[in-house]
Amino acid sequence: MSKLIIANWKMNGSIEQIEHDLSIYAKSVYTNNPSVVLAIPNIYLYLAAQIQNKLGAKFSLAAQDVSKFRNYGAYTGEISASMLKELGAKYFIIGHSERRTYLNETEDSLVHKIDNTLNEEIIPVFCIGESKSIRESVEYRDFLENQLKTLLKVKSSFDKLVIAYEPIWAIGTGIVPTSEQISEVLKLIKAFVQNYLPHAKITALYGGSVSGGNASEILNLPEVDGVLVGGASLKPGDFVSICTY
Numbered sequence: 001m002s003k004l005i006i007a008n009w010k011m012n013g014s015i016e017q018i019e020h021d022l023s024i025y026a027k028s029v030y031t032n033n034p035s036v037v038l039a040i041p042n043i044y045l046y047l048a049a050q051i052q053n054k055l056g057a058k059f060s061l062a063a064q065d066v067s068k069f070r071n072y073g074a075y076t077g078e079i080s081a082s083m084l085k086e087l088g089a090k091y092f093i094i095g096h097s098e099r100r101t102y103l104n105e106t107e108d109s110l111v112h113k114i115d116n117t118l119n120e121e122i123i124p125v126f127c128i129g130e131s132k133s134i135r136e137s138v139e140y141r142d143f144l145e146n147q148l149k150t151l152l153k154v155k156s157s158f159d160k161l162v163i164a165y166e167p168i169w170a171i172g173t174g175i176v177p178t179s180e181q182i183s184e185v186l187k188l189i190k191a192f193v194q195n196y197l198p199h200a201k202i203t204a205l206y207g208g209s210v211s212g213g214n215a216s217e218i219l220n221l222p223e224v225d226g227v228l229v230g231g232a233s234l235k236p237g238d239f240v241s242i243c244t245y
């Protein structure tokens, strides 16, 4: 199965960088033929879609957030799922620990955002992950299952669902869990989906300090269907080497 590799640029980039990096990705051919997705700041999606059309689509686009309000209305500053769809977003990242921590993303807003995007056939990339102190307690599996239970509150049905395991202690730290730790959580995720959302086609990702040096080992684990890449996705050379894992 083709692996899914998502670049999470977070709040980084510029028009110049989008034009430069995307022209490289449009030309790149990867032996293992992964599906490459670029989650760039929402404001650049339209530009990226134009580059994609002009140079031939070798990647898909993802949004990094969406309004919890549906369609159109008096919500100053908000961008709806239907607008993101129009801009070319096929996926969107939801539940990232940075947004849960710094933007007070609540379960209620997660559920609304997922519902709104499913309604527009945008695939959610739902992130879960525990802190270092929770990892060191015996309850980290319960904590992760509780995060997954948010998905059971979504009204729309899931056709396709991407879930990314991103331990907070691995994000941007250079620390990567052992292969056993990654496999254990991805098995937990797949068992949860099988149990509660059996009609969803699940793609399970790992994210947190993925680099050109460790991508091959991680992507070759049987439970790993892909990776979510932060820092290393900002350097096209590094990102290309991850995609050629």
Ligand code: PGA
Pocket (backbone or CB within 6 Å): 008, 166, 170, 171, 172, 173, 207, 208, 209, 210, 228, 229, 230, 231, 232
């Ligand atoms: P990182 O970030 O690759 O820089 O650790 C991953 C993420 O936050 O998605």
